Amino acid sequence: MTGRVFDASLYCYDRVEPSYWEATVERPAVPSLLQDETTDVAIIGGGYTGLSTALHLTRDHGIEAVVLDAGVPAWGASGRNGGLVCIPPAKSSIPEMVGRWGREATEAFYRWAIAGCDLARTLPADEGFDVRAQGDGNLQVADHPSRLAGLVEEAGHLTALTGVPTRVLDRAAFAEIGHGGTEQFGGVHVGVGFALHPLAYALGLLGAASRRGARVYAHSPVVRWDRDGTEHRLITASGSSVRARRVVVATNGWTPDGLRRGLDARVLPAISNILVTRPLSDAELAAESWNTETAIVNARTLLFYYRLLPDRRLLFGARGDTTGTTAAADRMQVWMHRRLGDLFPSWRGIKVDYRWRGLVAMTRRRAPSIGAVEDDPCVHYAFGYHAAGVAAAPMAGKALAESIALGAAAPAIPAVLRGLPGRFPIAAMRRLALAGAYLWYGGRDRLQELRHSDAD
Template identity: 90%
Template sequence: MTERVFDASLYRYDRVEPSYWEATAERPTVPSLVQDEAADVAVIGGGYTGLSTALHLARDHGIEAVVLDAGVPAWGASGRNGGLVCIPPAKASIPEMVRRWGRDETAAFYRWAIAGCDLARTLPADEGFDVCAQGDGNLEVADHPSRLAGLVEEAGHLTALTGVPTRILDRAAFAEVGHGGTEQFGGVHVGVGFALHPMAYALGLLGAARRRGVRVYAHSPVVRWDRDGSDHRLVAANGASVRARRVVVAANGWTPDGLHRGLDARVLPAISNILVTRPLGDAELAAESWNTETAIVNARTLLFYYRLLPDRRLLFGARGDTAGTTAAADRMQAWMHRRLGELFPSWAGIEVDYRWRGLVAMTRKRAPSIGAVNDDPSVHYAFGYHAAGVAAAPMAGKTVADAIALGSAAAPVPAVLRGLPARFPMAAMRRLALAGAYLWYGTRDRLQELRHTGAD
């Protein structure tokens, strides 16, 4: 029934990705759906968005929910990401958003995103689980002299719009609070967010939801979606089904075409890769002036992100390929390993103990989308976090739950988030579109560097 964008190897729901997070978390047993059931709300997707939706429906509103996942809960991006709690979950800049939605609505969107960062602290505390929080805010590093001015400008927009404190750091100051290396030319500290263990967050949401009576089923992919009057009937691969008055689609980058016609071709999934090294010793960290547990992203459009984990391993993330094959992943991860050594020369060739990949969701709106399908208001959706879903996705789940329980008038959503993004034309050509975008972004980054070199 459903169509996928990448190679089939990325959609092996029968096994988990061999990540560092899988190795350092304890998964509970989650059954599959084996008989027909009914609920007020059926949720497709057992990641941050789906689990948060079900938890908030049950905890805050007393609404019964069932969650279906094609793999196990947190099988997708919720269990594979870098653990950066950060803003914004968008690729559109503040000036772009202000031009499109106005200053007040842009500010409302940022307040919503900041609330997602806060939720990542308060929800675990309220529900009694540990997410292994690290760092203070987030660091953005200029990986080339040409990019520091852009970071400073973005920081000014952010502080003026939201009041979030930002601190400009020259190269020496950045080395004192961050790191040295060959691609560090100063940067900005953004005073919101932190880093965490993403699987711990997801499994904490799972446990909290189940304690509230939410039924969560693993290895239960939806292969058919029927209507019976005002009810929806979601049929799993083994023939068992869930009947519900409302459905929430919470699959983000894994959302397939063919699940619901209103959501087809809305997502451009993009592959992300992560490497985790062996533990680093004091002398090794000192050799690169490494002085932080705060997460760091660089300023390229096709960026790197990295952080020191509690056991002193370095997590290093970057984009992926455009095919999705295992051979393409091997080549991309080998390139990342080489680039890690170029950024931090004393760590060149360092042993990598874990490597994995997954999907993030990009859209033509370049910002998240939360709402109900126009011709069927009983079908809700939340997706499009643009690689910043650790804060945004659980907040989106809470937003969807409030909208279902209270209605749009009582639980208004910022205009930036409302409505579906435009479809991608020729949806089957999305991999080609992604390759073209990577070529354009890479060329633009390089031209910026060359212009700066010429000016010197």
């Protein structure tokens, strides 16, 4: 299989990332596929999308499923993310979406995304596992005075469209319920979502799906895909295979070109990086007026996301780096560590205990994509959650299971999400496209700041 977008160091399926999440849960032993199997639905990728599809198929529809992952389950983004349960899984504003899709379709998309936030609460409760929930809703902070108006405007659109409560906070009010620091100029509280332990969520889905009879295999990368009459045959690196009438592709940011004709170049993966500091004392938190367990994102296009973990470490995340080399990851860490110190000066130089990175997935539609490929309605896919897949990916898995089990009688997938997005350039060119987008977004943010200073 060809067409990896980044350096090989991002595709080491034989080891897990040295993340805070891996250090704070116990993984169950998961076997590799060492024999040939037959099932109803074969699922490629054992993250939220694949595991949720397997759980919903087996539990709600009595349909057998086998999940194959190249690494261990949740080896990918589902085991590495920031744990923000948030909306929207899209990279367009509400007015932009309404302009493109219409108001009704945009509202349906938002309601679907909000249901994903609800699912992240109800599913663990129903299945009896703990995701270590924290916070209430999400906070969006204006990191520069020029960006508060945009946040307030979008919050108004969200409330008008969906009824989700939003609260505008000036700088003092934000410090009271959020934090202080040098890049806090007020913000908005959005009354949907929360924060969780992302790997605990994924492993909870794994446990629940396994209890319902789904067979999940680790270290079983699909390296060949044959068609045999009405059956698909997925062959893994060990030579063992799974036969199934239907296949679900749930590989998101790690989707390799060459896996399935029709799906090549539909995803633009981007690298997201996370640092986790040593625990902070009460006095250190007070020094930055830190008062919250609610997760925060800032208003830059290339944003920072951060949250206080249950043991009072700060998790600090940012997108960046267009090569994926380990040297570039080191440079990213240095830059993020410096920027963390810029935001919260009294924490400058604070010890970082964990750092890791992973791939998020963008699409040309700027929203996720769910459906079945045109030339074979038995091949299903869901991907492209735009770094908001904690809520959206398990929802997509549920939707895939419904559409496999119920066909035309399944609840409609919102139009914004339906079908394949356009293609990106070939793999090597995608890195260039990403570098161009980062330059453009960075420049746009800077221009906004300059215009604001001129207007003052």
